[in-house]
Amino acid sequence: MSAIQATDLVRRFGEVEAVRGVSLEVAESEIYGFLGPNGAGKSTIVRILTTLLQPTSGSGSVLGHDVVKEPTTVRRLIGVALQEAGLDPKQTGRELLTLQGKLYGLKGKVLTDQVAEVTELVGLTDAIDRRIQTFSGGMKRRLDLASALLHRPRVLFLDEPTTGLDPLSRALIWDRIRELRERFGATIFLTTQYLEEADELADRVAIIDHGRIVRQGTPAALKAEVGADVIDVAVEERETGAAREAITDLQARGELPEGELRGTRAGYTLFVPDGPENLAVLIRGLDKAGVRFGAVSVSRPTLDDVFLAATGGRMAAADADGESEDAQGRDREPAGSGRRSS
Amino acid sequence: MSAVAPDAGRLPGGRSDEPQTLAAPAGLISDILAITGRAIRGILREPELFIFALIIPVFFFVVQIGALGDVAEQQLGISNYATFQLPISILFAAASTSGGNALVLDIAGGYWDKLSLTPAHRSSLVIGNLFGEMFAVLGYSLVLLLFGFAIGVRFAANPVVGSLGLLALTLLFGIGFAAVSIAVALATGSVRATQSTFIIFFPLLFLTPSALPRNLMTGWFEKAVSLNPMTYVVEAARSFLFDFDAAVVFKGFLAAALFSALTFALTALAFRRRVRMG
Numbered sequence: 001m002s003a004i005q006a007t008d009l010v011r012r013f014g015e016v017e018a019v020r021g022v023s024l025e026v027a028e029s030e031i032y033g034f035l036g037p038n039g040a041g042k043s044t045i046v047r048i049l050t051t052l053l054q055p056t057s058g059s060g061s062v063l064g065h066d067v068v069k070e071p072t073t074v075r076r077l078i079g080v081a082l083q084e085a086g087l088d089p090k091q092t093g094r095e096l097l098t099l100q101g102k103l104y105g106l107k108g109k110v111l112t113d114q115v116a117e118v119t120e121l122v123g124l125t126d127a128i129d130r131r132i133q134t135f136s137g138g139m140k141r142r143l144d145l146a147s148a149l150l151h152r153p154r155v156l157f158l159d160e161p162t163t164g165l166d167p168l169s170r171a172l173i174w175d176r177i178r179e180l181r182e183r184f185g186a187t188i189f190l191t192t193q194y195l196e197e198a199d200e201l202a203d204r205v206a207i208i209d210h211g212r213i214v215r216q217g218t219p220a221a222l223k224a225e226v227g228a229d230v231i232d233v234a235v236e237e238r239e240t241g242a243a244r245e246a247i248t249d250l251q252a253r254g255e256l257p258e259g260e261l262r263g264t265r266a267g268y269t270l271f272v273p274d275g276p277e278n279l280a281v282l283i284r285g286l287d288k289a290g291v292r293f294g295a296v297s298v299s300r301p302t303l304d305d306v307f308l309a310a311t312g313g314r315m316a317a318a319d320a321d322g323e324s325e326d327a328q329g330r331d332r333e334p335a336g337s338g339r340r341s342s
Numbered sequence: 343m344s345a346v347a348p349d350a351g352r353l354p355g356g357r358s359d360e361p362q363t364l365a366a367p368a369g370l371i372s373d374i375l376a377i378t379g380r381a382i383r384g385i386l387r388e389p390e391l392f393i394f395a396l397i398i399p400v401f402f403f404v405v406q407i408g409a410l411g412d413v414a415e416q417q418l419g420i421s422n423y424a425t426f427q428l429p430i431s432i433l434f435a436a437a438s439t440s441g442g443n444a445l446v447l448d449i450a451g452g453y454w455d456k457l458s459l460t461p462a463h464r465s466s467l468v469i470g471n472l473f474g475e476m477f478a479v480l481g482y483s484l485v486l487l488l489f490g491f492a493i494g495v496r497f498a499a500n501p502v503v504g505s506l507g508l509l510a511l512t513l514l515f516g517i518g519f520a521a522v523s524i525a526v527a528l529a530t531g532s533v534r535a536t537q538s539t540f541i542i543f544f545p546l547l548f549l550t551p552s553a554l555p556r557n558l559m560t561g562w563f564e565k566a567v568s569l570n571p572m573t574y575v576v577e578a579a580r581s582f583l584f585d586f587d588a589a590v591v592f593k594g595f596l597a598a599a600l601f602s603a604l605t606f607a608l609t610a611l612a613f614r615r616r617v618r619m620g
Binding site: 050051052054072073075076077078080082084085086087088089090091095099100102103104105106107110114144147150151152153154 | 364461
């Protein structure tokens with residue numbers, strides 16, 4: 001049985017179709033990364049699968065229980081940390097966790113022990129009796145995570161758990177996510193807009209754009225689908241025409257292999273096999289054509305390149321605009337964020 | 343890991359071979375108690391709001407007595423104008439409940455979602471807030487009663503029975519007002535709209551025999567006052583202080599109950615809408 005299943009989920013808000021026929025299946029004990037820019041529909045899908053929102057059509061289930069027909073059962077099985085950690089600032093951390101535990105039917109020693117355990121797990125033991133209004137953003141996220149774990153859920157939904165956190169807090173949350181799977185075998189549905197987060201944590205990744213899943217698979221398989229190395233070359237705006245011409249000439253003469261060429265904000269991205277070898281050819285060709293260019297780099301494909309190949313836009317640019325852009329050189333974010341150079 | 347009861351978290355009709363979560367049905371009463379406890383904690387953590395809510399009723403109480411006390415007692419035959427005015431102040435304070443404010447902050451801040459994700463009965467999230475407000479109304483009423491005693495308010499009959507009756511009526515009326523504000527909070531999710539529900543208090547409570555007995559009123563005002571169900575709540579409240587009249591008290595409780603039933607129905611509609619909307 002799947003831990004999570006969605007079939008043809010659609011959700012409309014008036015005229016806007018936020019989710020357009022999403023189907024997915026997550027196995028038990030799997031960490032499933034749900035990757036996409038802001039406004040792609042990630043949170044809407046999480047809200048549907050966690051019973052907060054009803055789909056316009058389609059169905060979803062958690063461990064075989066329908067999210068619309070059996071919402072209470074589903075809520076007992078899942079733990080959820082939403083994108084905005086909604087916490088009552090007037091309560092102390094312990095009061096919040098205790099209230100949360102009571103609403104899950106925990107009582108007595110089990111409740112006390114669970115509060116202590118999750119508090120320790122997220123590293124908040126020293127602060128747990130302070131009012132939440134005194135917590136930093138990272139502490140609130142950790143408390144929210146602790147509250148999602150109190151009843152030892154079998155399926156955990158984490159909606160952008162590290163957005164806006166400093167690197168230290170992010171690393172701590174990553175560790176906890178891994179630990180949860182190792183210790184409890186929990187299934188984790190993790191939405192993120194950070195490519196490296198999905199790459200680092202997820203067994204499988206779905207890339208969502210404009211309410212549709214555009215790619216799905218293991219990070220390695222998705223990157224392999226790109227089938228090439230990635231060369232980024234920075235070119236000033238007035239040189240873009242000349243650069244494109246020089247690159248296509250090189251390809252036409254067979255000096256550079258045929259490969260997808262995409263315009264980016266910084267210049268061009270070229271998908272070619274044998275990146276390091278072809279990098280030298282490209283530099284010589286541009287130089288010879290008198291094109292003024294800046295930084296040039298070669299790297300293995302990242303999930304951002306998978307996103308680029310699937311949607312024609314970079315994640316970061318889609319984020320900034322609230323939508324992804326097409327491939328015609330209008331992607332306005334420098335490429336290569338988080339890329340591992342080869 | 344902590345010790346866990348073997349059947350903890352077993353799902354209804356569940357599959358026993360599945361590893362269990364610790365979650366188990368807590369029951370509606372337990373859910374309501376938990377949410378009420380949190381609401382009361384929130385009220386106690388902000389004593390300044392409690393004090394602010396008392397300032398205007400006390401101000402009106404004192405000003406009315408100063409402006410009309412002598413005339414009312416000497417010309418209109420009201421034996422004790424402070425006693426005559428006390429129920430208005432108490433009902434005024436009861437109408438200042440902020441149950442919707444706490445709830446709308448939960449909705450705006452995302453805590454409503456957090457609570458809605460638990461298996462708790464969702465109605466307990468509203469009922470617990472209402473009970474928390476009843477705690478506040480009780481507090482306002484007791485403070486104003488004590489203040490009234492301090493400045494010369496006296497019960498014609500048994501003060502304990504009179505006080506208990508007055509408090510019961512105030513709670514019934516106050517829960518109706520809290521429900522209005524909660525309904526607006528649920529329907530709109532807007533802090534500003536929720537705070538402005540206070541405005542409906544003015545026509546409802548000032549188109550009553552708040553300053554003078556109804557038998558001294560004439561014309562359209564008297565008609566409007568007679569049509570306002572709150573008039574009967576005010577008169578019943580006064581009946582506990584002056585000469586107890588069972589028929590007047592019954593009408594007052596009936597009016598308060600109908601008002602609360604109406605506002606509860608609105609709250610239920612708003613609640614269903616909120617739950618459907620997600």
